[in-house]
Amino acid sequence: MPERGKGSARLAILISGRGSNMVALADAVADGRIPSADLAVVVSDQPDAAGLIRANERGLETLVIERHGRPREEHDREIVSELKARSVDLVCLAGYMRVLSREFLDAFRNCILNIHPSLLPSFPGLDAQKQALDHGVKWTGCTVHYVDETLDGGPIIAQRVVPIMNDDTVEDLSARILAEEHRLYPEAVALVLENAKLWQADI
């Protein structure tokens, strides 16, 4: 967490779909499980993302920033500009289905988190739950990690473990993992903010 000084950390959440992890984070900010944090804005690249409705219901500011065929860098530049305008400290990807440009990564270096539905480094990339079932592992889980240039390969912050049952479908397993994601992501964000506070106290 860079130079956020005193006061609350300002979070942004990026979504593309239903935003269930966005809701989990928003609820955790609201009820104090993520202390000293404000949810500054929810950004979607999809105008019809169901998560936008859920964010509005919670009184959160929402922004739709569509790509409109622009190069990734240009699209990201608009998002970064909106986040900087709101003094965002920490960016949480929550089902945001686009790869971030180098420029976005540099603008929020070490301040972008993602949640992934596997025990990384197993099963990075798309369809992690199906990958796990196809591979025949007996345990999988979810991982919150820092986002860098690698595919789901940035430093790991927290993980939770989920069992795989013999007759699991992709839907069964995805639902079981998702329930743990909703617990893990708030824990991980609280941990990151707490550590940032400790570092600042050290300085």
Place this chain on the structure above:
Amino acid sequence: MPERGKGSARLAILISGRGSNMVALADAVADGRIPSADLAVVVSDQPDAAGLIRANERGLETLVIERHGRPREEHDREIVSELKARSVDLVCLAGYMRVLSREFLDAFRNCILNIHPSLLPSFPGLDAQKQALDHGVKWTGCTVHYVDETLDGGPIIAQRVVPIMNDDTVEDLSARILAEEHRLYPEAVALVLENAKLWQADI
């Protein structure tokens, strides 16, 4: 398990060192946690493997089959010949530090198990515990899998999960995983033999 008909399955265990997983399997055969099985022979490629003493203390037959600079295929051919002479059904690798030749794999196709100190497919190969610590995962474990031509990539039979603590050394973590290996390997062998019995009942 091929054509073992009625009666007990005959196990062989291959070691190169202390053989702690060999002891765990031998004890589980002796006390019935692996039912309907006999431990036919313990084979070491190292004449000074500490596991040989522990096997002898338990009254098990032991064989030292050194490589003596021979090609892998030739060394393996001698081992396979000794296993076949003892009507071995299932081969359990327990810290056996050599890659098996295609010929060995073909002679016991789908009847060779290995235990690996990680939640595969994460961290195959050597020093899996150090790999896990270096990667920063929060959970690791151990995996029993069938051995095929891939590096620790054969079908997974069973896994156990182990937490990683903040201040773990490689030794701390290895000891914690090893304790679970000693529980997992007997469970996995019992499962394989039970399934083999079910298949035979189906025929």
